[in-house]
Amino acid sequence: xxxxxxxxxxxxxxxxxxxxxxxxxxxxxxxxxxxxxxxxxxxxxxxxxxxxxxxxxxxxxxxxxxxxxxxxxxxxxxxxxxxxxxxxxxxxxxxxxxxxxxxxxxxxxxxxxxx
Amino acid sequence: xxxxxxxxxxxxxxxxxxxxxxxxxxxxxxxxxxxxxxxxxxxxxxxxxxxxxxxxxxxxxxxxxxxxxxxxxxxxxxxxxxxxxxxxxxxxxxxxxxxxxxxxxxxxxxxxxx
Numbered sequence: 001x002x003x004x005x006x007x008x009x010x011x012x013x014x015x016x017x018x019x020x021x022x023x024x025x026x027x028x029x030x031x032x033x034x035x036x037x038x039x040x041x042x043x044x045x046x047x048x049x050x051x052x053x054x055x056x057x058x059x060x061x062x063x064x065x066x067x068x069x070x071x072x073x074x075x076x077x078x079x080x081x082x083x084x085x086x087x088x089x090x091x092x093x094x095x096x097x098x099x100x101x102x103x104x105x106x107x108x109x110x111x112x113x114x115x
Numbered sequence: 116x117x118x119x120x121x122x123x124x125x126x127x128x129x130x131x132x133x134x135x136x137x138x139x140x141x142x143x144x145x146x147x148x149x150x151x152x153x154x155x156x157x158x159x160x161x162x163x164x165x166x167x168x169x170x171x172x173x174x175x176x177x178x179x180x181x182x183x184x185x186x187x188x189x190x191x192x193x194x195x196x197x198x199x200x201x202x203x204x205x206x207x208x209x210x211x212x213x214x215x216x217x218x219x220x221x222x223x224x225x226x227x228x229x
Contacts, residue, residue, distance in 0.1 A: 041221060043204075
């Protein structure tokens, strides 16, 4: 079984619709992250959470919101989707107990298309 | 801030050695990561350097020079399955904090030819 899962894996939606992407992990990690990836632009951080009560904006948080329902679950919402939010979205986790290493491990990704 | 620069594309032949360079500018440097990403898939962790020098892990090695803001990923005995994008990522600490975040380069697309 995958340690980090994302649902759905693919989604096509229309402009203006509300969309939720979900991430679950069984790694027991306390830190979780949402990234988007556009061709040629690399990974950009949307939101991150260092524990259930700690949520922070990344570099491209406008148009997105998140919810950390439990240590193992971190959801990303697009309140009103727009076409330039078409991208590949990744959830990642890391474990603060590893100290300075704190390697991030990625889920399989959600390909979102906004028409 | 951070400026992470790596070549966009590289090609090599099976069995050869390739070196992918990464330069960065950042305050609060706290480690450099290399990830491999096959098309449409998740990035997977390859290596981590926080001190100067070479870290070797099988066919892959990674080098760091903090004073030069420079790292490279060395891939030996290339195989067709090594065709992928290689992402350089720098962790930067928040000022006065032990917490940090990753900044990713745009990736280097490596194509391995038979």
